[in-house]
Amino acid sequence: MVDLKALSEAMQSGRAKDVRVLVQAAIDEGIPASRILDEALLSGMDAVGVKFKNNEIFVPEVLVAARAMNAGMEILQPLLVQTGVQSKGTVILGTVKGDLHDIGKNLVGMMMKGKGLSVIDLGTDVQTDRFIEEAIKHDADIIACSALLTTTMREMEHVVNAVKEANLRNRVTIMVGGAPVTEAFKSSIGADIYTPDAASASEAAYKVCTERRKA
Ligand code: B1M
DSSP: OOOOHHHHHHHTTTTTHHHHHHHHHHHTTTTTHHHHIIIIIIIIHHHHHHHHTSSSSSSHHHHHHHHHHHHHHHHHHHHHHHOOOOOOOOOEEEEEEEEEOOOOHHHHHHHHTTTTOOEEESSSSSSEEEEEEHHHTTTOEEEEOOOOOOTTTHHHHHHHHHHHTTTTTTEEEEEEEEEEOHHHHHHHHHHEEEEEEEEEEEEEEEEEEHHHHHH
Protein backbone atom coordinates (compact mmCIF):
# COMPACT_ATOMS: atom_id res chain seq x y z
CA MET A 1 0.00 0.00 0.00
CA VAL A 2 1.53 3.34 -1.05
CA ASP A 3 1.91 5.74 1.86
CA LEU A 4 0.83 9.19 0.64
CA LYS A 5 2.72 10.74 3.55
CA ALA A 6 5.95 9.11 2.28
CA LEU A 7 5.16 10.46 -1.18
CA SER A 8 4.65 13.93 0.27
CA GLU A 9 7.98 13.69 2.11
CA ALA A 10 9.79 12.53 -1.04
CA MET A 11 8.37 15.56 -2.85
CA GLN A 12 9.34 17.96 -0.06
CA SER A 13 12.92 16.74 -0.10
CA GLY A 14 13.08 16.97 -3.88
CA ARG A 15 13.48 13.25 -4.67
CA ALA A 16 11.91 13.45 -8.13
CA LYS A 17 12.73 9.84 -9.06
CA ASP A 18 11.05 8.49 -5.89
CA VAL A 19 8.08 10.79 -6.53
CA ARG A 20 7.62 9.33 -10.02
CA VAL A 21 7.80 5.76 -8.70
CA LEU A 22 5.40 6.41 -5.80
CA VAL A 23 2.86 8.36 -7.90
CA GLN A 24 2.78 5.54 -10.45
CA ALA A 25 2.45 2.94 -7.69
CA ALA A 26 -0.42 4.90 -6.11
CA ILE A 27 -2.20 5.10 -9.47
CA ASP A 28 -1.66 1.36 -10.04
CA GLU A 29 -3.25 0.71 -6.65
CA GLY A 30 -6.33 2.61 -7.74
CA ILE A 31 -5.90 5.71 -5.56
CA PRO A 32 -7.75 8.53 -7.39
CA ALA A 33 -5.47 11.09 -9.08
CA SER A 34 -7.24 13.97 -7.29
CA ARG A 35 -6.47 12.35 -3.92
CA ILE A 36 -2.78 11.85 -4.81
CA LEU A 37 -2.64 15.50 -5.89
CA ASP A 38 -4.39 16.90 -2.79
CA GLU A 39 -3.09 14.66 -0.03
CA ALA A 40 0.51 14.17 -1.18
CA LEU A 41 1.66 16.82 -3.66
CA LEU A 42 -0.34 19.93 -2.69
CA SER A 43 -0.10 19.28 1.04
CA GLY A 44 3.64 18.70 0.58
CA MET A 45 4.01 22.02 -1.22
CA ASP A 46 2.10 23.74 1.60
CA ALA A 47 4.62 22.35 4.07
CA VAL A 48 7.48 23.56 1.84
CA GLY A 49 5.88 27.03 1.83
CA VAL A 50 5.75 27.14 5.64
CA LYS A 51 9.40 26.07 5.97
CA PHE A 52 10.43 28.63 3.32
CA LYS A 53 8.59 31.39 5.17
CA ASN A 54 10.24 30.42 8.46
CA ASN A 55 13.70 30.41 6.87
CA GLU A 56 14.11 26.71 7.58
CA ILE A 57 14.78 26.08 3.87
CA PHE A 58 15.88 28.39 1.04
CA VAL A 59 15.32 28.93 -2.71
CA PRO A 60 17.45 25.95 -3.93
CA GLU A 61 15.52 23.49 -1.72
CA VAL A 62 12.20 25.00 -2.80
CA LEU A 63 13.26 24.71 -6.42
CA VAL A 64 14.11 21.00 -6.16
CA ALA A 65 10.83 20.38 -4.33
CA ALA A 66 9.00 22.21 -7.14
CA ARG A 67 10.77 20.05 -9.73
CA ALA A 68 9.78 16.92 -7.84
CA MET A 69 6.20 18.18 -7.69
CA ASN A 70 6.19 18.79 -11.45
CA ALA A 71 7.59 15.27 -12.00
CA GLY A 72 4.59 13.87 -10.13
CA MET A 73 2.14 16.16 -11.89
CA GLU A 74 3.38 15.03 -15.32
CA ILE A 75 2.26 11.48 -14.48
CA LEU A 76 -1.07 12.64 -13.04
CA GLN A 77 -1.85 15.02 -15.92
CA PRO A 78 -3.42 12.48 -18.33
CA LEU A 79 -5.70 11.29 -15.53
CA LEU A 80 -6.79 14.79 -14.60
CA VAL A 81 -7.37 15.82 -18.20
CA GLN A 82 -9.98 14.33 -20.49
CA THR A 83 -8.77 13.88 -24.04
CA GLY A 84 -10.45 13.73 -27.39
CA VAL A 85 -13.13 16.24 -26.44
CA GLN A 86 -14.06 18.95 -28.92
CA SER A 87 -12.90 22.35 -27.64
CA LYS A 88 -15.56 24.27 -25.76
CA GLY A 89 -13.63 27.55 -25.74
CA THR A 90 -10.16 29.06 -25.73
CA VAL A 91 -8.15 30.34 -22.79
CA ILE A 92 -4.89 32.29 -22.93
CA LEU A 93 -3.09 31.43 -19.68
CA GLY A 94 0.11 32.73 -18.14
CA THR A 95 1.97 33.89 -15.07
CA VAL A 96 2.40 37.66 -15.25
CA LYS A 97 5.57 39.62 -16.00
CA GLY A 98 8.31 39.31 -13.38
CA ASP A 99 6.84 36.19 -11.81
CA LEU A 100 8.38 32.73 -12.27
CA HIS A 101 5.94 30.65 -10.21
CA ASP A 102 4.18 28.13 -12.43
CA ILE A 103 2.93 25.20 -10.35
CA GLY A 104 -0.49 26.72 -9.59
CA LYS A 105 -0.81 28.07 -13.12
CA ASN A 106 -0.01 24.61 -14.53
CA LEU A 107 -2.72 23.10 -12.33
CA VAL A 108 -5.22 25.70 -13.55
CA GLY A 109 -4.29 24.81 -17.15
CA MET A 110 -4.63 21.08 -16.51
CA MET A 111 -8.06 21.43 -14.92
CA MET A 112 -9.27 23.72 -17.71
CA LYS A 113 -8.13 21.17 -20.29
CA GLY A 114 -10.00 18.60 -18.24
CA LYS A 115 -13.15 20.63 -18.89
CA GLY A 116 -12.59 20.41 -22.65
CA LEU A 117 -11.23 23.94 -23.09
CA SER A 118 -8.28 24.75 -25.39
CA VAL A 119 -5.54 26.24 -23.25
CA ILE A 120 -2.73 28.28 -24.81
CA ASP A 121 -0.16 28.33 -22.01
CA LEU A 122 2.28 31.21 -22.43
CA GLY A 123 4.40 30.10 -19.47
CA THR A 124 5.83 32.44 -16.85
CA ASP A 125 7.09 36.04 -16.87
CA VAL A 126 4.61 36.87 -19.63
CA GLN A 127 4.76 40.43 -20.97
CA THR A 128 1.39 42.20 -21.05
CA ASP A 129 1.42 42.58 -24.85
CA ARG A 130 1.76 38.83 -25.37
CA PHE A 131 -1.54 38.15 -23.59
CA ILE A 132 -3.20 40.55 -26.03
CA GLU A 133 -1.42 39.28 -29.18
CA GLU A 134 -2.28 35.67 -28.39
CA ALA A 135 -5.88 36.50 -27.49
CA ILE A 136 -6.32 38.16 -30.89
CA LYS A 137 -4.48 35.38 -32.73
CA HIS A 138 -6.63 32.62 -31.20
CA ASP A 139 -9.87 34.60 -30.93
CA ALA A 140 -9.82 33.72 -27.23
CA ASP A 141 -12.77 33.75 -24.84
CA ILE A 142 -10.64 34.24 -21.74
CA ILE A 143 -7.31 35.69 -20.64
CA ALA A 144 -6.31 33.99 -17.37
CA CYS A 145 -3.48 35.51 -15.31
CA SER A 146 -1.70 33.96 -12.35
CA ALA A 147 0.56 35.79 -9.87
CA LEU A 148 2.20 34.55 -6.68
CA LEU A 149 4.01 37.67 -5.56
CA THR A 150 2.53 40.81 -4.06
CA THR A 151 5.04 42.69 -6.21
CA THR A 152 3.81 41.15 -9.48
CA MET A 153 0.05 40.98 -8.93
CA ARG A 154 -0.19 44.65 -10.02
CA GLU A 155 0.82 43.49 -13.52
CA MET A 156 -2.72 42.15 -13.82
CA GLU A 157 -4.01 45.71 -13.90
CA HIS A 158 -1.76 46.39 -16.90
CA VAL A 159 -3.32 43.39 -18.65
CA VAL A 160 -6.83 44.76 -17.97
CA ASN A 161 -5.81 48.17 -19.34
CA ALA A 162 -4.19 46.64 -22.42
CA VAL A 163 -7.34 44.62 -23.14
CA LYS A 164 -9.34 47.88 -23.01
CA GLU A 165 -6.85 49.66 -25.28
CA ALA A 166 -7.07 46.83 -27.81
CA ASN A 167 -10.89 47.18 -27.83
CA LEU A 168 -11.28 43.60 -26.65
CA ARG A 169 -13.05 44.38 -23.38
CA ASN A 170 -16.45 43.14 -24.59
CA ARG A 171 -15.01 40.05 -26.24
CA VAL A 172 -12.56 38.71 -23.66
CA THR A 173 -13.22 37.74 -20.05
CA ILE A 174 -10.30 38.41 -17.71
CA MET A 175 -9.73 35.87 -14.94
CA VAL A 176 -7.18 36.36 -12.16
CA GLY A 177 -5.82 34.16 -9.38
CA GLY A 178 -2.83 33.11 -7.32
CA ALA A 179 -2.08 33.11 -3.60
CA PRO A 180 -2.01 36.92 -2.95
CA VAL A 181 -4.97 37.70 -5.23
CA THR A 182 -8.40 38.32 -3.69
CA GLU A 183 -11.93 39.11 -4.82
CA ALA A 184 -11.43 42.72 -3.63
CA PHE A 185 -8.20 43.03 -5.62
CA LYS A 186 -9.93 41.66 -8.71
CA SER A 187 -12.63 44.33 -8.40
CA SER A 188 -10.11 47.10 -7.75
CA ILE A 189 -8.29 46.43 -11.04
CA GLY A 190 -11.47 45.87 -13.09
CA ALA A 191 -10.92 42.19 -13.93
CA ASP A 192 -13.96 39.93 -14.30
CA ILE A 193 -13.46 36.77 -12.28
CA TYR A 194 -11.35 35.78 -9.28
CA THR A 195 -11.23 32.16 -8.17
CA PRO A 196 -9.17 30.82 -5.28
CA ASP A 197 -8.13 27.49 -6.75
CA ALA A 198 -7.64 25.55 -9.96
CA ALA A 199 -10.87 23.56 -9.76
CA SER A 200 -13.06 26.65 -9.33
CA ALA A 201 -11.07 28.46 -12.05
CA SER A 202 -11.83 25.65 -14.49
CA GLU A 203 -15.52 25.64 -13.56
CA ALA A 204 -15.78 29.41 -13.98
CA ALA A 205 -13.97 29.29 -17.35
CA TYR A 206 -16.21 26.48 -18.57
CA LYS A 207 -19.31 28.48 -17.57
CA VAL A 208 -18.09 31.60 -19.40
CA CYS A 209 -17.37 29.64 -22.59
CA THR A 210 -20.57 27.60 -22.65
CA GLU A 211 -22.78 30.63 -21.90
CA ARG A 212 -21.04 32.58 -24.67
CA ARG A 213 -21.72 29.78 -27.15
CA LYS A 214 -25.39 29.60 -26.12
CA ALA A 215 -25.89 33.36 -26.58
CO1 B1M B 1 8.44 31.62 -4.22
N1 B1M B 1 7.45 32.79 -3.00
N2 B1M B 1 9.70 33.04 -4.55
N3 B1M B 1 9.38 30.31 -5.27
N4 B1M B 1 7.29 30.35 -3.51
C1 B1M B 1 6.14 32.25 -2.48
C2 B1M B 1 4.99 32.64 -3.38
C3 B1M B 1 6.07 32.96 -1.05
C4 B1M B 1 4.63 33.16 -0.53
C5 B1M B 1 6.96 32.18 -0.04
C6 B1M B 1 6.93 32.76 1.36
O1 B1M B 1 7.59 33.73 1.64
N5 B1M B 1 6.19 32.15 2.24
C7 B1M B 1 6.82 34.32 -1.35
C8 B1M B 1 5.95 35.47 -1.84
C9 B1M B 1 5.76 36.55 -0.78
C10 B1M B 1 4.91 37.65 -1.29
O2 B1M B 1 5.00 38.11 -2.38
N6 B1M B 1 4.08 38.10 -0.38
C11 B1M B 1 7.82 33.87 -2.40
C12 B1M B 1 9.01 34.57 -2.73
C13 B1M B 1 9.34 35.78 -1.85
C14 B1M B 1 9.86 34.18 -3.78
C15 B1M B 1 11.15 34.87 -4.26
C16 B1M B 1 11.11 36.40 -4.30
C17 B1M B 1 12.26 34.33 -3.34
C18 B1M B 1 13.65 34.91 -3.56
O3 B1M B 1 14.19 34.84 -4.62
N7 B1M B 1 14.15 35.48 -2.48
C19 B1M B 1 11.36 34.26 -5.68
C20 B1M B 1 10.65 35.08 -6.77
C21 B1M B 1 10.98 34.57 -8.16
C22 B1M B 1 10.09 35.23 -9.20
O4 B1M B 1 8.99 34.77 -9.43
N8 B1M B 1 10.57 36.31 -9.81
C23 B1M B 1 10.67 32.95 -5.50
C24 B1M B 1 11.06 31.80 -6.17
C25 B1M B 1 10.45 30.57 -6.02
C26 B1M B 1 10.99 29.31 -6.69
C27 B1M B 1 11.52 29.54 -8.11
C28 B1M B 1 12.11 28.77 -5.81
C29 B1M B 1 9.74 28.35 -6.58
C30 B1M B 1 8.82 28.37 -7.84
C31 B1M B 1 9.05 27.17 -8.71
C32 B1M B 1 7.94 27.04 -9.75
O5 B1M B 1 6.84 27.55 -9.63
N9 B1M B 1 8.30 26.32 -10.80
C33 B1M B 1 8.95 29.00 -5.44
C34 B1M B 1 7.90 28.34 -4.73
C35 B1M B 1 7.68 26.89 -5.08
C36 B1M B 1 7.12 29.00 -3.75
C37 B1M B 1 6.09 28.41 -2.77
C38 B1M B 1 6.87 27.67 -1.67
C39 B1M B 1 5.06 27.45 -3.34
C40 B1M B 1 4.23 28.03 -4.51
C41 B1M B 1 3.43 26.91 -5.12
O6 B1M B 1 3.80 26.40 -6.16
N10 B1M B 1 2.38 26.48 -4.41
C42 B1M B 1 5.35 29.72 -2.25
C43 B1M B 1 4.82 29.60 -0.82
C44 B1M B 1 3.38 29.16 -0.80
O7 B1M B 1 2.60 29.47 -1.68
N11 B1M B 1 3.01 28.47 0.23
C45 B1M B 1 6.30 30.79 -2.61
C46 B1M B 1 1.54 25.35 -4.85
C47 B1M B 1 0.55 25.86 -5.90
C48 B1M B 1 -0.35 24.71 -6.30
O8 B1M B 1 -0.22 26.88 -5.29
O9 B1M B 1 0.58 28.65 -6.94
O10 B1M B 1 -0.85 29.27 -4.93
P1 B1M B 1 -0.48 28.31 -5.99
O11 B1M B 1 -1.76 28.00 -6.88
C49 B1M B 1 -3.01 27.75 -6.27
C50 B1M B 1 -3.90 29.00 -6.15
O12 B1M B 1 -3.18 30.16 -5.86
C51 B1M B 1 -4.66 28.99 -7.43
O13 B1M B 1 -4.76 27.63 -7.84
C52 B1M B 1 -3.75 26.84 -7.19
C53 B1M B 1 -4.42 25.75 -6.34
O14 B1M B 1 -5.42 25.06 -6.95
N12 B1M B 1 -4.20 29.75 -8.59
C54 B1M B 1 -5.11 30.29 -9.45
C55 B1M B 1 -2.97 30.00 -9.05
N13 B1M B 1 -3.04 30.70 -10.18
C56 B1M B 1 -4.35 30.88 -10.46
C57 B1M B 1 -5.00 31.53 -11.53
C58 B1M B 1 -6.39 31.55 -11.54
C59 B1M B 1 -7.11 30.96 -10.51
C60 B1M B 1 -6.50 30.32 -9.47
O15 B1M B 1 -7.13 32.13 -12.50
C61 B1M B 1 -6.48 32.64 -13.63
